[in-house]
Amino acid sequence: MPEKEAELAALEATESAAPEKAAEQAAESSAAEAKTDETPVSQAQFDELQAEYEQLKKERDGLIDRLARLQAEFENARKRAEKEKTDFRDYATGSVVEQFLPVLDNFELALKSTGTTEQLKAGVELIVKQMEEILRGLQVQPVKTVGEEFDPRHHEAMGSVEREDLPDQHVAEEVRRGYRLREKLLRPALVRVVSNPKQKSE
Secondary structure (H helix, E strand, O other): OHHHHHHHHHHHHHHHHHHHHHHHHHHHHHHHHHHHHOOOOOOHHHHHHHHHHHHHHHHHHHHHHHHHHHHOOOOOOHHHHHHHHHHHHHHHHHHHHHHHHHHHHHHHHHHHHOOOOOHHHHHHHHHHHHHHHHHHHHOEEEEOOOOOOOOOOOEEEEEEOOOOOOOOEEEEEEEEEEEEEEEEEEOOEEEEEEOOOOHHHO
Protein backbone atom coordinates (compact mmCIF):
# COMPACT_ATOMS: atom_id res chain seq x y z
CA MET A 1 0.00 0.00 0.00
CA PRO A 2 2.67 2.57 0.84
CA GLU A 3 4.45 1.68 -2.41
CA LYS A 4 1.31 2.40 -4.46
CA GLU A 5 0.80 5.72 -2.71
CA ALA A 6 4.39 6.68 -3.50
CA GLU A 7 3.90 5.80 -7.18
CA LEU A 8 0.69 7.87 -7.35
CA ALA A 9 2.39 10.89 -5.78
CA ALA A 10 5.29 10.62 -8.26
CA LEU A 11 2.85 10.34 -11.16
CA GLU A 12 0.91 13.43 -10.01
CA ALA A 13 4.11 15.44 -9.65
CA THR A 14 5.14 14.49 -13.21
CA GLU A 15 1.74 15.46 -14.64
CA SER A 16 1.73 18.90 -12.86
CA ALA A 17 5.23 19.66 -14.17
CA ALA A 18 4.35 18.66 -17.75
CA PRO A 19 2.56 21.95 -18.78
CA GLU A 20 5.45 24.05 -17.44
CA LYS A 21 7.95 21.98 -19.41
CA ALA A 22 5.79 22.23 -22.54
CA ALA A 23 5.71 26.05 -22.19
CA GLU A 24 9.50 26.16 -21.75
CA GLN A 25 10.00 24.00 -24.83
CA ALA A 26 7.65 26.22 -26.90
CA ALA A 27 9.54 29.36 -25.82
CA GLU A 28 12.86 27.77 -26.71
CA SER A 29 11.61 26.74 -30.18
CA SER A 30 10.27 30.30 -30.82
CA ALA A 31 13.61 31.82 -29.87
CA ALA A 32 15.37 29.37 -32.18
CA GLU A 33 13.02 30.30 -35.04
CA ALA A 34 13.59 34.04 -34.39
CA LYS A 35 17.33 33.48 -34.56
CA THR A 36 17.01 31.67 -37.87
CA ASP A 37 14.90 34.67 -39.28
CA GLU A 38 17.67 37.19 -38.50
CA THR A 39 19.57 36.53 -41.68
CA PRO A 40 22.46 38.94 -42.28
CA VAL A 41 22.06 41.62 -45.04
CA SER A 42 24.61 41.31 -47.83
CA GLN A 43 26.72 44.28 -48.93
CA ALA A 44 24.89 44.37 -52.29
CA GLN A 45 21.51 44.60 -50.58
CA PHE A 46 22.82 47.32 -48.26
CA ASP A 47 24.19 49.30 -51.21
CA GLU A 48 20.84 48.94 -53.02
CA LEU A 49 18.92 50.20 -49.99
CA GLN A 50 21.39 53.05 -49.56
CA ALA A 51 20.96 54.06 -53.22
CA GLU A 52 17.17 53.92 -52.88
CA TYR A 53 17.36 56.09 -49.75
CA GLU A 54 19.58 58.65 -51.54
CA GLN A 55 17.17 58.71 -54.51
CA LEU A 56 14.16 59.32 -52.26
CA LYS A 57 16.07 62.02 -50.38
CA LYS A 58 16.98 63.68 -53.68
CA GLU A 59 13.33 63.60 -54.84
CA ARG A 60 12.18 65.05 -51.51
CA ASP A 61 14.71 67.90 -51.74
CA GLY A 62 13.60 68.56 -55.32
CA LEU A 63 9.95 68.78 -54.28
CA ILE A 64 10.79 71.14 -51.40
CA ASP A 65 12.80 73.34 -53.76
CA ARG A 66 9.98 73.35 -56.31
CA LEU A 67 7.44 74.28 -53.63
CA ALA A 68 9.65 77.16 -52.47
CA ARG A 69 9.96 78.44 -56.06
CA LEU A 70 6.19 78.18 -56.60
CA GLN A 71 5.56 80.13 -53.40
CA ALA A 72 8.01 82.83 -54.52
CA GLU A 73 6.38 83.02 -57.97
CA PHE A 74 2.92 83.28 -56.41
CA GLU A 75 4.07 86.10 -54.11
CA ASN A 76 5.66 87.94 -57.06
CA ALA A 77 2.48 87.54 -59.13
CA ARG A 78 0.37 88.87 -56.23
CA LYS A 79 2.63 91.92 -55.83
CA ARG A 80 2.63 92.52 -59.60
CA ALA A 81 -1.19 92.34 -59.75
CA GLU A 82 -1.46 94.75 -56.81
CA LYS A 83 0.93 97.18 -58.49
CA GLU A 84 -0.94 96.96 -61.81
CA LYS A 85 -4.21 97.63 -59.97
CA THR A 86 -2.71 100.68 -58.23
CA ASP A 87 -1.19 101.93 -61.49
CA PHE A 88 -4.51 101.55 -63.31
CA ARG A 89 -6.39 103.37 -60.54
CA ASP A 90 -3.82 106.19 -60.59
CA TYR A 91 -4.03 106.40 -64.38
CA ALA A 92 -7.84 106.50 -64.34
CA THR A 93 -7.88 109.11 -61.57
CA GLY A 94 -5.23 111.20 -63.32
CA SER A 95 -7.15 111.06 -66.59
CA VAL A 96 -10.33 112.37 -64.92
CA VAL A 97 -8.56 115.03 -62.85
CA GLU A 98 -6.73 116.29 -65.94
CA GLN A 99 -10.07 117.07 -67.61
CA PHE A 100 -11.25 119.11 -64.60
CA LEU A 101 -8.10 121.23 -64.26
CA PRO A 102 -9.29 123.80 -66.89
CA VAL A 103 -12.56 124.12 -64.92
CA LEU A 104 -10.55 124.88 -61.78
CA ASP A 105 -8.52 127.45 -63.71
CA ASN A 106 -11.73 129.17 -64.83
CA PHE A 107 -13.08 129.23 -61.26
CA GLU A 108 -9.87 130.90 -60.10
CA LEU A 109 -10.15 133.49 -62.91
CA ALA A 110 -13.76 134.17 -61.90
CA LEU A 111 -12.71 134.75 -58.30
CA LYS A 112 -10.08 137.27 -59.43
CA SER A 113 -12.56 139.02 -61.72
CA THR A 114 -13.62 142.59 -60.92
CA GLY A 115 -16.62 142.56 -63.25
CA THR A 116 -20.25 143.16 -62.39
CA THR A 117 -22.52 140.58 -60.75
CA GLU A 118 -24.11 139.83 -64.13
CA GLN A 119 -20.70 139.25 -65.71
CA LEU A 120 -19.68 136.98 -62.83
CA LYS A 121 -22.94 135.02 -63.15
CA ALA A 122 -22.42 134.60 -66.91
CA GLY A 123 -18.87 133.37 -66.26
CA VAL A 124 -20.05 130.80 -63.71
CA GLU A 125 -22.75 129.59 -66.13
CA LEU A 126 -20.03 128.99 -68.75
CA ILE A 127 -18.01 127.04 -66.21
CA VAL A 128 -21.05 124.89 -65.33
CA LYS A 129 -21.57 124.13 -69.04
CA GLN A 130 -17.89 123.22 -69.33
CA MET A 131 -18.25 120.79 -66.40
CA GLU A 132 -21.38 119.25 -67.90
CA GLU A 133 -19.49 118.65 -71.16
CA ILE A 134 -16.72 116.87 -69.27
CA LEU A 135 -19.24 114.72 -67.40
CA ARG A 136 -20.96 113.77 -70.66
CA GLY A 137 -17.57 112.74 -72.04
CA LEU A 138 -17.15 110.48 -69.00
CA GLN A 139 -20.59 108.89 -69.66
CA VAL A 140 -22.03 110.60 -66.56
CA GLN A 141 -25.65 111.67 -67.08
CA PRO A 142 -28.03 113.58 -64.76
CA VAL A 143 -31.01 111.68 -63.38
CA LYS A 144 -34.28 112.87 -64.95
CA THR A 145 -36.50 114.51 -62.36
CA VAL A 146 -39.19 117.21 -62.90
CA GLY A 147 -42.30 115.75 -64.52
CA GLU A 148 -41.06 112.16 -64.12
CA GLU A 149 -42.86 109.61 -61.99
CA PHE A 150 -41.21 109.30 -58.58
CA ASP A 151 -38.85 106.32 -58.58
CA PRO A 152 -37.22 105.43 -55.22
CA ARG A 153 -34.40 103.71 -57.11
CA HIS A 154 -33.27 107.08 -58.59
CA HIS A 155 -35.03 109.72 -56.48
CA GLU A 156 -34.85 110.60 -52.80
CA ALA A 157 -37.95 112.42 -51.52
CA MET A 158 -37.27 115.51 -49.43
CA GLY A 159 -40.94 116.35 -49.03
CA SER A 160 -44.16 116.83 -50.95
CA VAL A 161 -45.72 119.77 -52.79
CA GLU A 162 -49.46 120.14 -53.25
CA ARG A 163 -50.16 120.79 -56.93
CA GLU A 164 -53.04 120.11 -59.27
CA ASP A 165 -51.23 120.75 -62.58
CA LEU A 166 -49.00 117.63 -62.23
CA PRO A 167 -49.94 113.97 -61.71
CA ASP A 168 -49.83 112.61 -58.18
CA GLN A 169 -46.58 110.92 -57.11
CA HIS A 170 -44.55 112.69 -59.83
CA VAL A 171 -41.50 114.88 -59.24
CA ALA A 172 -42.41 118.55 -58.74
CA GLU A 173 -39.01 120.08 -57.93
CA GLU A 174 -35.36 119.10 -58.07
CA VAL A 175 -33.49 120.17 -54.93
CA ARG A 176 -30.20 118.48 -55.77
CA ARG A 177 -29.28 116.87 -59.06
CA GLY A 178 -28.59 113.16 -59.14
CA TYR A 179 -26.13 111.43 -61.48
CA ARG A 180 -25.53 108.01 -62.95
CA LEU A 181 -22.56 106.52 -64.72
CA ARG A 182 -24.08 104.63 -67.63
CA GLU A 183 -26.57 102.38 -65.75
CA LYS A 184 -24.95 102.72 -62.33
CA LEU A 185 -26.43 105.29 -59.96
CA LEU A 186 -23.75 107.54 -58.48
CA ARG A 187 -26.17 109.43 -56.24
CA PRO A 188 -29.97 109.80 -56.20
CA ALA A 189 -31.67 113.09 -57.06
CA LEU A 190 -33.07 114.93 -54.06
CA VAL A 191 -36.63 115.96 -55.00
CA ARG A 192 -40.03 117.13 -53.81
CA VAL A 193 -42.94 114.94 -54.85
CA VAL A 194 -46.37 116.06 -56.11
CA SER A 195 -49.33 115.55 -53.84
CA ASN A 196 -52.38 116.10 -56.04
CA PRO A 197 -55.54 116.23 -53.86
CA LYS A 198 -57.76 116.29 -56.94
CA GLN A 199 -56.49 112.89 -58.11
CA LYS A 200 -56.61 111.45 -54.59
CA SER A 201 -60.28 112.41 -54.19
CA GLU A 202 -61.10 110.71 -57.47
